[in-house]
Each structure stands twice: as structure tokens, then as C-alpha cells.
Amino acid sequence: MAVVADIIGIALVAAGLTLATIALWGLLHMDRISTQLHAAGLISGPSVIAVLLAAPFTGEASIITSAVLVLIFVLISAPLASHAIAHAARRGVERVEPEVGRSDSDR
């Protein structure tokens, strides 16, 4: 039974690291902030959660308790941080676009 728990724990850690690798590959190859946000969200959300879900398979209560706290915090903070960056990017586009429109009408 302990061997099965070890295998599941290692598989969860490997899944999280694989997700993070794919997301970083995407982050290096995407050039727009909206698509980069999608790749970054994969790291700050699912890959961290997958690694944290391996905590119960260590069998130590203190590690499981701390991991649950981090899990709850990540579930709350990751979407909020992504939203803040997306909002800033959108406001930046809105700030630039009227200036472009004004210069076109002036001509």
C-alpha cells in the first residue's frame, strides 16, 4: 500500500512539473500579453496545485496541514493576480488606442 501511495505522489509531482515545463515553453514562444497570461496561469494554478496534492502521500500531518493552507491561498490568489495583470494590460491598450485615433483624425 505504501508503494502505491509513493507512486501516486511521485506521479502528481511529475505531472505538475510537466505542466510547468509546457507552460514555460509557451511563455517563451508567445509574444502577446493575453496569450502569455494563459501560459502563466497554467504554472501559477494547476502545476502548483498538482505538486501540493502530493502532500497526503508523504504521510506527515504537519506537511499536509501546511500544504492545504498553501493550496487554499493559491486557489484564491492565482486568479486575482492574473486578473490584475490582464486589467492593467487592457487599460494600457485603451490608453494607447485613443491617441492613435486622434492622430489619424488630425491628418
Added chain:
Amino acid sequence: MPEVPLAIALGWATLLLVAGGLVLLRSQDALTRVLALDVLVSIVVILMVILSYLRSESYYIDVALTLALLAFAATLAAARYLSRGSIF
């Protein structure tokens, strides 16, 4: 959990940290840099959690929680500053 796969995972996460640094160096504008730093902090959190599993000590995860909290506040402040020109 067995030590050898966790040590390999630790090395893997360190390589991801290097790749995250590459993303930070290649970023063109401030917002992309904020995003890259957010990603780097997430990778350090993963690194700390794996280190905690490897050494069977829980306080590494507490360090990860503190780091995530500080990075969340920093990301919110930086994004707000870049969009409005001031934090408050």
C-alpha cells in the same frame, strides 16, 4: 516518498527556474516582466514544496506560503501602478 525521484524533481524544478529567468530577460515591457516574476515565484513555491517532501520538514512549505503572499501583494501593486500610475 522515495528520495531519488524527488531529487530528480528538485533538479527539474531548478532547470525550470533557469528557463523562467530566460523569460524574464527576454521580456519586452514592464507588464511582461511582472508576469515573468509571478511565474518565477510559482516555480520557487514548487521548489520549496518538493524540498519539504524530500527532507520531511513542514517549515519549507511555510516559507513557500510567505513567499506566495509577498509575491501576490507585489503583483497587485505593480499591476495597479502600471495601469493607474499610482498604487493607492
